[in-house]
Amino acid sequence: MRPKLFIEKIMPVNLLNQQVYYEHGGNPFKGLHRWYSRKPLSFSRASVLGSILPADISLEEFEYLLGLEPGKEIKLYKTPPSSVRIKKVHDYCEKVWGNRTPTILDAFAGGGSIPFEAARYGLNVLASDLNPVAVVTMKAAMEYPLKFGPDLQEDIDKWVKWVGDEAEKRLAEFFPSLPGETVQNYLWAHTVVCPSCQSVVPLSPNWWLSKTSNYAGKGEARKVTSDWYAVKPIPNLEQKRVDFELVKGKKGKESTIKTDDGEYDPSVYNTISRGVGKCPNCGSVIENDYICSPSQDSKLGHQIYAVAYKKGKGSLEFTTPRECDLEGIRLAEEKK
Ligand SMILES: C[S@@+](CC[C@H](N)C(=O)[O-])C[C@H]1O[C@@H](n2cnc3c(N)ncnc32)[C@H](O)[C@@H]1O
């Protein structure tokens, strides 16, 4: 029978709380790929060591093997264990398990914190996950760096740049920007054809683009400095379509934009609510069954209604689509 293990006796949670706190913010291991409920490295390290070391070592010895030093503020996640500590852990493993580098198995390894820490101690590691994205992330974080060494970073930088440059070359003509500007986003709405008047109706529960408020000044003088943006649908029954006008202003009462022409509420002109549409050209209700009809009676399509861009390093601005944007879309559709 195996001896009682350290984790069955005690877990120094206060100390680990402090370590977990250090791991908030910039952490290269976490930055590689987001994963839900990724455990802190320090805590994973303590779980691995606690599960292989015997219960009869002292708390001080455990803290030492973790990599801590009395009186020093050591951040474990940034500090790989020293070779002296690794050797000591292997010595204990030999006594407890009859093997200097026993196998640590994490069958639900997710972001890979447990296998990463086990590998730092030179243990034999097996990790798996049901989700292939987790598996690829773990390969990138553990297997490849160990297999290819520091050259891997140079190769990654080179090939990431190559893919970016090639994509840019091939795609630039479809995403044009005016001189001095960089387009950040295109905003599209799904469309249906109104069963009553045959207009193409863009669907959206509201026509907000941006409600970002930056404030300047204090007290009475406190003012919103950034603009709020939305679009306003303009009926065009003659051409059986809906056009858009840009609305730009300051924060108004409640959820409205204040402009020289008065207050505008982008939720009032919505064209869909709880799955039911409304045609701005003839006022008809467009039933959900029709919009979702499997035979596509509604002729679902899409329409661009705004473009977000930056001028130099300035803040995000919006516009209704310009001729250059529409030209990019036409080119992309031709190439399809
Ligand atoms: C909470 S996450 C693990 C987080 C991990 N300890 C870390 O620190 O990043 C749980 C993982 O279990 C995986 N999983 C769930 N069911 C599974 C199964 N039947 N077999 C293998 N993996 C499974 C999920 O895909 C998920 O990545």
Ligand SMILES: [Zn+2]
């Ligand atoms: Zn209509």
